[in-house]
Amino acid sequence: MPIEFRKDYFADERDDDLNEIGKPTQRQDMTGHVTGRSPFYDDHQFDGLTHIRCVRSPHHHARIRRVDAAAAERMAGVRRVILARDVPHNLNTLLSLLDFGLDDEELIASERVAYRGAPVAAVVADTERQAREACAAIRVDYEILPHVLDVEEAIKPGAPAVNDAYPDNLFVYHGKYDHQKLRYGDVDAALREADHVIEGRYQMSPIEQAPMETCGAIAAPETNDRFVCYTSTQALFFSLGTAAKLLDVSSARLHFIGGTVGGGFGGKVDSLHEPLAILGTMLTGRPCKYMFDREEEMQVGAPRGAERWYLTDGVMNDGRIVARKFIGYFDAGATTRLSSYAIIKAAGHLPGPYTIPNVYADIYCVYTNRTPATAMRGFGITGVDFAIECHMDEVAERVGMDPIELRILNAYRDGDMKAHRRLAKNTALIECCQVAAEKAGWGLSDAARLASSLRDGGGARAELPRFTATDENGRVSGYSSGSYARGDGAGTARGESPPPPARSAPPPPPRQRPERAKPDAPAYREPQREPAPATAGPERAPPSAEPHRPDPNRTEPRRGPTRFSSISGFRRR
Amino acid sequence: MAVHHGRGFAAINYPIGMNLGGDPSQALVHSNPDGKFMVALSSIDLGQGMKSVTRQIAAETLGVPVEDVYVDTADSDTGPHCMGSFASRGTHRVGNAVIQAAQEARAVMLEAAAEELEVNAADLVTDGKGNIHVRGAPSRSITTGQASAAAQFKQGRTVSGRGIFLIPLSEVSPETGEMTPVSCFAHAALIVDLEVDDETGEVRVIEINSAYEVGRALNPKLVEQQLVGGAWMGLSHALYETTEPYYPSREHGPVDFNTYLMPGPGDIAPHNIAVLERPAPDGPYGGKGPGEMCANPVLPAVANAVYDAVGVRIRDLPITPEKVLRGLKENGGARPRASRANRAR
Numbered sequence: 001m002p003i004e005f006r007k008d009y010f011a012d013e014r015d016d017d018l019n020e021i022g023k024p025t026q027r028q029d030m031t032g033h034v035t036g037r038s039p040f041y042d043d044h045q046f047d048g049l050t051h052i053r054c055v056r057s058p059h060h061h062a063r064i065r066r067v068d069a070a071a072a073e074r075m076a077g078v079r080r081v082i083l084a085r086d087v088p089h090n091l092n093t094l095l096s097l098l099d100f101g102l103d104d105e106e107l108i109a110s111e112r113v114a115y116r117g118a119p120v121a122a123v124v125a126d127t128e129r130q131a132r133e134a135c136a137a138i139r140v141d142y143e144i145l146p147h148v149l150d151v152e153e154a155i156k157p158g159a160p161a162v163n164d165a166y167p168d169n170l171f172v173y174h175g176k177y178d179h180q181k182l183r184y185g186d187v188d189a190a191l192r193e194a195d196h197v198i199e200g201r202y203q204m205s206p207i208e209q210a211p212m213e214t215c216g217a218i219a220a221p222e223t224n225d226r227f228v229c230y231t232s233t234q235a236l237f238f239s240l241g242t243a244a245k246l247l248d249v250s251s252a253r254l255h256f257i258g259g260t261v262g263g264g265f266g267g268k269v270d271s272l273h274e275p276l277a278i279l280g281t282m283l284t285g286r287p288c289k290y291m292f293d294r295e296e297e298m299q300v301g302a303p304r305g306a307e308r309w310y311l312t313d314g315v316m317n318d319g320r321i322v323a324r325k326f327i328g329y330f331d332a333g334a335t336t337r338l339s340s341y342a343i344i345k346a347a348g349h350l351p352g353p354y355t356i357p358n359v360y361a362d363i364y365c366v367y368t369n370r371t372p373a374t375a376m377r378g379f380g381i382t383g384v385d386f387a388i389e390c391h392m393d394e395v396a397e398r399v400g401m402d403p404i405e406l407r408i409l410n411a412y413r414d415g416d417m418k419a420h421r422r423l424a425k426n427t428a429l430i431e432c433c434q435v436a437a438e439k440a441g442w443g444l445s446d447a448a449r450l451a452s453s454l455r456d457g458g459g460a461r462a463e464l465p466r467f468t469a470t471d472e473n474g475r476v477s478g479y480s481s482g483s484y485a486r487g488d489g490a491g492t493a494r495g496e497s498p499p500p501p502a503r504s505a506p507p508p509p510p511r512q513r514p515e516r517a518k519p520d521a522p523a524y525r526e527p528q529r530e531p532a533p534a535t536a537g538p539e540r541a542p543p544s545a546e547p548h549r550p551d552p553n554r555t556e557p558r559r560g561p562t563r564f565s566s567i568s569g570f571r572r573r
Numbered sequence: 574m575a576v577h578h579g580r581g582f583a584a585i586n587y588p589i590g591m592n593l594g595g596d597p598s599q600a601l602v603h604s605n606p607d608g609k610f611m612v613a614l615s616s617i618d619l620g621q622g623m624k625s626v627t628r629q630i631a632a633e634t635l636g637v638p639v640e641d642v643y644v645d646t647a648d649s650d651t652g653p654h655c656m657g658s659f660a661s662r663g664t665h666r667v668g669n670a671v672i673q674a675a676q677e678a679r680a681v682m683l684e685a686a687a688e689e690l691e692v693n694a695a696d697l698v699t700d701g702k703g704n705i706h707v708r709g710a711p712s713r714s715i716t717t718g719q720a721s722a723a724a725q726f727k728q729g730r731t732v733s734g735r736g737i738f739l740i741p742l743s744e745v746s747p748e749t750g751e752m753t754p755v756s757c758f759a760h761a762a763l764i765v766d767l768e769v770d771d772e773t774g775e776v777r778v779i780e781i782n783s784a785y786e787v788g789r790a791l792n793p794k795l796v797e798q799q800l801v802g803g804a805w806m807g808l809s810h811a812l813y814e815t816t817e818p819y820y821p822s823r824e825h826g827p828v829d830f831n832t833y834l835m836p837g838p839g840d841i842a843p844h845n846i847a848v849l850e851r852p853a854p855d856g857p858y859g860g861k862g863p864g865e866m867c868a869n870p871v872l873p874a875v876a877n878a879v880y881d882a883v884g885v886r887i888r889d890l891p892i893t894p895e896k897v898l899r900g901l902k903e904n905g906g907a908r909p910r911a912s913r914a915n916r917a918r
Contacts, residue, residue: 009786009849019701183748345588348750
């Protein structure tokens with residue numbers, strides 16, 4: 001039987017007698033899908049459609065000395081060459097819509113390219129072939145700069161600075177630290193007392209989302225001074241807000257229409273195509289299509305980024321895991337996109353679905369000279385789950401336990417305190433272990449078969465650690481705690497916009513980075529003991545240490561985007 | 574030279590929705606005079622089935638047959654705001670918004686029916702087949718179409734509703750990582766049986782057995798589609814896929830589907846799935862969202878099975894024949910593990 005629904009589990013928590021819910025109703029759009037009638041964005045036809053292709057950096061890291069488009073502009077069918085100076089507000093970060101992080105990415109590179117494939121110019125032409133030929137005729141004079149591709153190399157002193165907004169090659173969390181911390185109990189003390197200490201290093205390579213239809217958009221002038229945009233996006237208002245900001249137009253002038261087929265898997269959130277397609281339409285008055293070809297989709301379009309995880313477990317002879325420590329590196333590539341947020345998600349997920357009394361994590365969002373990374377199915381979780389679950393088998397082998405029994409022994413249960421200091425509820429890990437074992441004929445002990453997510457949780461397992469070791473490692477300065485939206489010097493006067501890139505001035509030399517502590521300095525100073533309340537429930541108020549106060553000196557140099565909410569934790573409106 | 578059998582296990586949980594909340598989605602529902610309902614969303618369905626799930630949710634809440642409901646998506650002029658289709662938030666966030674909108678529209682429909690039937694709206698029930706009747710008195714009834722027509726043409730009411738779902742934003746402590754992430758978790762455990770050829774380094778998956786806990790399965794066919802396809806995607810990540818085969822080197826990057834490897838139809842193994850349904854207290858009818866998490870357990874389970882088969886612990890994804898062979902060479906040959914005492918084969 002390929003699939004069975006085990007209605008015997010959790011039956012008393014469900015009303016199975018509903019009219020429509022739980023029925024295998026056929027999709028409303030299935031006929032269109034299977035007969036090929038559901039439109040891809042590329043199926044939308046426009047008279048006089050023009051095509052955009054980009055000139056892309058062949059270098060991992062280079063200064064742009066000069067872009068010579070004179071020959072290309074004279075070529076047949078070429079309507080327009082678009083350069084960085086043509087982008088009305090050529091600086092953004094995708095999560096500025098959440099007020100999370102500094103603007104750190106240009107739509108078209110102005111002075112510097114920080115990854116192979118970065119766009120330095122775009123051509124609007126009557127046919128795709130003419131656009132490709134014109135791209136080939138554009139001469140770019142590069143000065144090649146040193147590059148760095150490995151996350152741990154990138155955070156060593158003296159490494160080339162990849163990202164102007166974060167010259168230490170690390171995203172800054174809460175305006176305060178160069179990584180996201182998770183501190184729960186005292187891991188080092190527990191590791192000293194454990195019977196076994198088991199270490200491991202795990203690496204996930206970048207992966208392509210591989211949608212059927214590649215990322216892209218078609219823009220066209222609409223009546224009433226508006227623009228319509230057919231797009232592959234997975235997040236319509238994300239893309240609309242991003243386009244409005246980069247183009248410095250009111251979002252009311254944009255009409256976005258998304259698709260209903262083509263697949264996304266996380267790779268269609270980045271909103272690179274909509275702004276450029278609309279800009280092409282603004283500059284030429286013609287409908288414009290900007291679409292990745294498959295090579296661009298795979299090597300320029302953002303993959304799910306690589307992650308590297310170091311795990312250290314402290315384990316007792318009976319299989320109880322008493323301490324778990326993570327050092328994680330997310331390879332964001334040249335710009336932030338969504339990697340910074342994935343780390344927050346990972347921090348809330350650790351130590352996996354297990355109740356472990358001492359947990360520690362330092363997670364770094366690292367900039368390297370590669371294609372920026374973005375979301376993909378399982379974002380922020382897939383890589384660390386690979387590490388955790390391989391490591392669980394290593395632990396099982398070391399202590400001589402059955403791997404499934406080890407999971408059930410350590411599994412979280414209803415009412416247990418989790419490392420992010422909220423109580424677990426609605427858990428079902430144990431039951432999944434039991435049913436999978438049963439299906440595969442993997443025998444379990446009576447104790448493991450009789451265990452339940454509903455029993456034996458809570459009580460002492462609901463208590464917070466009596467103390468938690470905290471530290472100030474990775475403290476950074478020069479970033480305002482008032483907002484993620486700016487670093488030092490990026491326009492502190494009222495009403496001042498971030499300075500536009502100075503195209504005429506000579507570009508600055510690569511920054512030498514100030515001395516600072518190694519990210520995972522093992523010899524950090526004596527941990528502070530932080531008294532903690534004995535219990536906490538899921539309804540506990542958020543930490544009150546950071547009351548939200550609007551900074552009277554702050555101003556809003558924001559350009560048009562619709563702000564959905566602020567995630568900075570410091571100012572919410 | 575030999576082919577070695579191995580068996581590997583992994584268990585995971587998965588957070589549903591944008592981690593820290595603050596990610597609203599809205600829905601609008603209205604009826605035309607025939608009692609057909611339209612759900613307007615700006616949310617995107619690129620094939621995963623969100624339109625179908627929200628249609629069932631709307632029909633269930635309105636108390637009308639699913640055939641009377643249509644879902645319109647992906648238009649920023651006609652659909653109210655939605656954060657987007659990512660982070661497993663489609664079913665959970667949009668589904669909850671649709672429930673709220675449908676409840677409001679249903680209330681108006683029942684008020685209109687009550688006026689026509691000259692009864693109290695609180696005494697009315699729907700039968701899910703297109704009829705509204707007095708509780709315990711099925712003969713005193715009116716169709717949903719008649720009620721909607723009366724609302725519009727006699728009573729001057731709009732049978733419509735607005736819905737929004739928002740998990741409030743959670744703050745994160747810089748010092749401890751304290752936060753209120755997401756709202757519910759899905760779960761999975763999975764066992765992979767495979768063979769490793771110690772001459773070629775190739776891995777062939779024989780069978781997968783799994784248990785997935787997804788909250789209520791709102792549409793069991795869509796759940797099946799997600800779990801079967803998602804596990805295949807996980808298998809592909811475990812054994813084949815990467816844009817940078819020699820990461821962190823940028824060389825040898827694939828540029829098309831001839832060089833970006835994936836398993837073909839002949840590489841797909843039987844996958845026996847058990848679905849467990851522990852309803853999420855805050856999910857739409859208890860649903861959680863099975864789509865994103867179903868690939869995750871496959872990756873470590875394959876790695877653990879390869880280790881079980883030949884004693885090579887591969888810690889770098891994907892597990893290519895080259896890495897298996899290098900590991901075998903380092904170990905001086907295959908070292909099958911004897912520890913899986915309960916091996917079925």
